[in-house]
Amino acid sequence: MSDSDSIQRTTFIDTLLDELILLPPAVESLPPTRVPSPSFTLGSRPQHRFTLRSPFVSRYPITRSAKPERIEQVCQWLHDVGGAIVSPAEALAHIPVASAPMRIAPMFVDHWPELVELESADAIELQWLASASDSNQIDESTLAWPLEITSSAMLAKKMELVRQITDDQVPVGVAVPIGRVQRDIPFLIKIGVDFITLIMPRGLAITSPRHGQALAIMGARKCATEAHQPLKPILCNAAFRNGEDCAKLLGLGASGLLVDDWFDHAHPERKAAREVSNYHLLDELSRSIARSLDVPEANDSRSDQATQLKEELVAVLKRCGIQHMVHLHTALAAATQNAAVQTGLPLIGR
């Protein structure tokens, strides 16, 4: 690809991101019924009962400075809004059962946790951060941990091991870095993962990776569609700035969003100054969406705000003409063409 092509592609994606929610809202055509539930299930087998009522997922420890009471509040929020937390069981031991969200147990593929950790999980995420679909590219001498999983075949066996240990009752997903989705996603779908998490490398600024993560999500969804699994849940550990970005990432093909990176990337200077706590950041996210949609802001109740956040996101999706999250991909195709026509930019590949 030449430089001019690359610039044009980048410009187009940027335009798409900006234009996606500016499409003419089909408000008049919406029936006056209750807001559709943006739920999706992480499991792919009948015995898997893991349905999220919200695309929001957080990863423990949320931020490095998170205090137990803050974690409790975020858990309550996730529970109320119908999200999930990626966390070891031990870290949530103090959370009351009534306010505990669904738990995705994280497990480094080169590690082996306590058995109870796997047995008590609602879902399991194998973190394959040194994704070795091409093991020749890994220089083990530079890694801090000697790899057990040095090939994709070993990953498939490890996943099968986890499935058998848990009697195949728990959805098992794999987290991979966003860098090589074209190679990783088809392989992961082939070995039968229940869900995929795309990990955004930490430490990157929020500005430049937007294009990277957008392309990665689109690429991952395209790979899933080509593998005849267009609805494969894809969680995205991406950097986003506000609620509009959330809607765009969902529109581009993400099924769920890990909001913890939002804490890390969106307000690093405030975090450094310790001016705001986690739930304040969540409140800001909620208000940001509300402002962009002229939706009245929620009152001071945190649970009300959490519910409001979810409804605001649904409102964004409805303004894009999207009735249900499972329809996002189809709707995106139409939205992309509309955006291209409106902006006068050629579609990629045409």
Add this chain to the structure above:
Amino acid sequence: MNLDIRQLGSVEFNRQIQILTEKPDVSAIEVVGCDGQDLVGLTLNSPIPLRFQGSLGDYCFAASQRAMIEVHGDIGSAAALGIRGGAIVVRGNAADSFGAFGKSGLASVYGRAGDRCAVGLRGAEIVVRGNVGADAGFFMHDGTLVIGGSAGTSLGAQMVGGTIFLRGEAASVAEHLHVVRMKESDRFQLSLLMLKAGIKSTGVEFRMYRVARS
């Protein structure tokens, strides 16, 4: 009692083993047709002796609890991963990650073991009669690793607890490990462990490594 593994997938084999070991009239099971099958004998929780004739593949006997297992052949990667009790004896060689993250029980190899032997050990006892590869005892927390031959590079790297007995030489040893003078009780413990693994030794030629306490 004999069981032929060739006709069964690992899931069905593991299911049948669970059923057979619960039968009161079964005192021992001999498994034939072993030819590198993966994921065999997961979460076994019966003290009935199991003897496998032939070699097995990767991730065998993971998270087994009370099993008494003997393998007359080689075994693949990550065998005895996270064991929680019982005894596993491999008469041949073991590939990488043998006995990793074991919490309790004994895993023994009569031949050599590959890289990452006893990684992240949490209290189990691992005995290797021959040589081990690189990164043996990496991130070990507790338990005992006995190496009857030589060790590769980075022996005991990131180790925070437990004991390594080494008879031969190591290509390199983590800086924070110290050779500790063996007392009579240590030698007795080593001999007893070797005996449990089916190996006769007085423990005289071994050196004992532990994490240096500041």
